Amino acid sequence: xxxxxxxxxxxxxxxxxxxxxxxxxxxxxxxxxxxxxxxxxxxxxxxxxxxxxxxxxxxxxxxxxxxxxxxxxxxxxxxxxxxxxxxxxxxxxxxxxxxxxxxxxxxxxxxxxxxxxxxxxxxxxxxxxxxxxxxxxxxxxxxxxxxxxxxxxxxxxxxxxxxxxxxxxxxxxxxxxxxxxxxxxxxxxxxxxxxxxxxxxxxxxxxxxxxxxxxxxxxxxxxxxxxxxxxxxxxxxxxxxxxxxxxxxxxxxxxxxxxxxxxxxxxxxxxxxxxxxxxxxxxxxxxxxxxxxxxxxxxxxxxxxxxxxxxxxxxxxxxxxxxxxxxxxxxxxxxxxxxxxxxxxxxxxxxxxxxxxxxxxxxxxxxxxxxxxxxxxxxxxxxxxxxxxxxxxxxxxxxxxxxxxxxxxxxxxxxxxxxxxxxxxxx
Ligand code: SF4
Ligand code: SF4
Numbered sequence: 178x179x180x181x182x183x184x185x186x187x188x189x190x191x192x193x194x195x196x197x198x199x200x201x202x203x204x205x206x207x208x209x210x211x212x213x214x215x216x217x218x219x220x221x222x223x224x225x226x227x228x229x230x231x232x233x234x235x236x237x238x239x240x241x242x243x244x245x246x247x248x249x250x251x252x253x254x255x256x257x258x259x260x261x262x263x264x265x266x267x268x269x270x271x272x273x274x275x276x277x278x279x280x281x282x283x284x285x286x287x288x289x290x291x292x293x294x295x296x297x298x299x300x301x302x303x304x305x306x307x308x309x310x311x312x313x314x315x316x317x318x319x320x321x322x323x324x325x326x327x328x329x330x331x332x333x334x335x336x337x338x339x340x341x342x343x344x345x346x347x348x349x350x351x352x353x354x355x356x357x358x359x360x361x362x363x364x365x366x367x368x369x370x371x372x373x374x375x376x377x378x379x380x381x382x383x384x385x386x387x388x389x390x391x392x393x394x395x396x397x398x399x400x401x402x403x404x405x406x407x408x409x410x411x412x413x414x415x416x417x418x419x420x421x422x423x424x425x426x427x428x429x430x431x432x433x434x435x436x437x438x439x440x441x442x443x444x445x446x447x448x449x450x451x452x453x454x455x456x457x458x459x460x461x462x463x464x465x466x467x468x469x470x471x472x473x474x475x476x477x478x479x480x481x482x483x484x485x486x487x488x489x490x491x492x493x494x495x496x497x498x499x500x501x502x503x504x505x506x507x508x509x510x511x512x513x514x515x516x517x518x519x520x521x522x523x524x525x526x527x528x529x530x531x532x533x534x535x536x537x538x539x540x541x542x543x544x545x546x547x548x549x550x551x552x553x554x555x556x557x558x559x560x561x562x563x564x565x566x567x568x569x570x571x572x573x574x575x576x577x578x579x580x581x582x583x584x585x586x587x588x589x590x591x592x593x594x595x596x597x598x599x600x601x602x603x604x
Contacts (some may be wrong), residue, residue, distance in 0.1 A: 188222025190254050195257065197248035202529040203241050206547040212241055214258040219474060221261055236269050239543060240536050245529035246400055250502040260443060266400030275401055276508040278316070279535055292339070296363045296409065297450045299333045318415025327331055329580040331573055333365035338362045338369035339387055351424040353470070355383065356437070359391050360569035361590075363459035368429050368569070371596035372467060378599045379475050388415050397444065398534035406448075408440045413456050420463060425474070429467040429508070429592045435499035438464055441580035450452035462494040466500060468567055468591055472509040481516035481595065492518045492594065493561035493586075495552070495575065496526045497568035510567055510591040515590055517598035518563075523555040530566075532574035533552035549578030557584045565591050 197214040198204055204213040211220065220238065223229040239262055248258040275283070285292040340358050353376060361368040376383050390412050396404035416426070428434040436462050445454035471477045492514055500506040514520060531548025532538065538545055552575060555566050564586050565573060576588045 180305060183389075184221040184225040184261055184265070186257055187258075188218050188225075189191065190253065191218045191256055192252065196251050200251065200528070200530060202243040202245045202247065202533075202548050205543070205551075206544065207241065211238055214252075214256075217242060217262055218256065221265060224265070224270075231268060231272055236273060239269060240541065243529055243531060243533040243537060243544075243548065245498045245533075246502045247498070247529065257443075258312070260447075261395060262603075263400070264447065266393040266398070267402045268400070270400035270402075273523075275399065276540070279399055279401070282535065283396045283399075283401050284395070286396065287404055287407055289388075289390060292359075292363075293337060296333055309544065314422055321486060321490070329577040331360065331569075331576075333363060334366040336366075338366045339385065339389070341369075342373060342383075342385050342386050344385050346377065346383040346385075348376065348380045350379065350381045351474075351537065352382040352384060352422065354423045354426040354427055355385050356389055356428045356433060356464075357385075358393075358428065358433040358569060360573065361430060365569050365572060365590070368590045368592055371590070372387070372427075372429055374596040375471065375592060375599060377595075378480065379424040380472075381475065384419070386415065386419060386426075392433040394432050394440070395535050396552040397436065397440055399536055402444075402448075405444055409444065409455065409457070412437070413441070413453065413460065416460050417456065420460060421518070422591045423463065425470055426464050427470045428464065429466045429501035429564070429567055429590060431466065431497035431504070432570050434464065434466045435503040437461075439503055460464050466504060466506050466509075467500040467569060468513055468595075469504075469506050471595075472513055477595070478513060480515060481513060481598055481602070484492060484599060486517045486598045486602030488518055488598070488601075489520065489560040491521050491560065492563050493521050493523045493556055493559040493564050494526060494591075495523070495530060495556075495564055495566040495571060497566045497571045498529050501527060506567070513595055514565065514591055517602075518594065521561050523559050523561075525555060528552060528555070529580070530571045530574045532570040538574075545574060546578070549574055550582065553578040553582045553584050556586055557582075561586060563587050563589050564595070565589050565594060567591055 193215060201213050220229055242262045244259045246259050283317045285295055339362055355372060357369050390408050393405040393408035441457040442454045446459060496507050496510055511520060530552045531545045533545050567590055573589045579586050
């Protein structure tokens with residue numbers, strides 16, 4: 178049992194009001210009390226009291242949560258249901274072990290040079306196992322044991338973002354570091370290209386910290402706390418070595434940003450590592466999501482308005498759970514995009530896209546598909562040409578949901594759209 182976490186205290190604090198249930202991502206597709214935040218909390222209380230065994234069925238239930246944070250967001254007692262599920266997943270990992278492919282993946286996350294080699298090999302041999310779909314990425318052609326067939330997967334770039342640019346790019350204004358995140362580093366490299374382009378247009382000095390590691394979110398959501406501890410500590414020590422020399426570190430990825438700004442501190446506090454929790458908290462003051470920083474601390478909005486680029490394409494904006502619910506970021510990207518695009522809101526931009534993490538995208542992919550369908554449909558209803566969100570996990574999930582449901586809408590990170598507006602506007 179998790180030594181550091183008091184599940185029954187949380188269970189006792191739940192007043193059973195049920196406010197968390199209607200918008201719960203798993204409950205929406207599997208409307209059963211056991212797969213609801215209130216149900217998870219009850220089961221965790223019983224588990225701690227020794228009344229529930231962590232058997233295969235309990236494992237299956239706890240792994241069905243999407244960690245979308247809706248429950249925590251709406252709970253009148255602010256009960257951290259997502260966090261207690263992350264904690265019990267560590268117990269599950271201890272009891273059942275972690276599947277070989279996830280262990281292999283987390284090992285790569287801990288060793289950037291190995292990941293670089295694997296990604297290069299993946300790029301070189303991609304034509305052997307995958308077929309391209311124009312402008313949309315890759316579709317698995319055959320049944321891999323861990324990824325089902327006919328599915329849109331992100332393509333690999335020839336050169337990662339971190340290997341593509343020098344560590345310093347001169348500018349006359351503030352000095353800003355970029356934390357890129359693994360998907361944008363290896364797959365969606367156009368996000369980093371666009372961020373560099375936007376910062377250059379603003380004459381901001383860019384620092385690309387080459388030794389940055391994965392934020393550890395994939396491992397955290399899977400219960401591999403060893404990997405979380407290793408990566409978070411290495412990153413914290415590295416960030417501290419240059420944080421005095423920068424004005425900010427910006428992240429064009431909601432999940433990485435939420436992990437670094439919120440979950441690192443929580444993770445260390447829950448394990449009694451107060452010193453590390455404090456160090457993580459100290460760094461937070463200078464860490465921002467990219468659109469948040471660009472909107473609040475630069476003249477980007479003014480510049481976009483001056484450029485006067487106006488596009489016919491209609492954008493619909495998806496609120497990534499880790500952007501809006503965890504960090505309160507929703508206005509900033511919209512305000513920037515409004516300068517160049519018409520925004521057509523979808524019926525429920527706050528509804529989780531159904532990405533859910535590594536386990537959901539592999540062993541429980543049927544659940545991700547079910548959760549993805551309503552999001553794809555509401556995007557289609559807007560008749561927008563482009564769906565945007567500042568999150569590559571959402572990009573991977575939404576792009577596939579659109580593809581599998583024959584909906585022809587392109588996905589773009591807001592930073593890519595902003596770069597385009599700066600490029601195509603008046604000089
Ligand atoms: S995190 Fe999301 S899926 Fe999990 S219990 Fe809460 S609302 Fe439901
Ligand atoms: S909203 Fe909070 S208090 Fe109400 S049932 Fe859900 S977890 Fe319990």
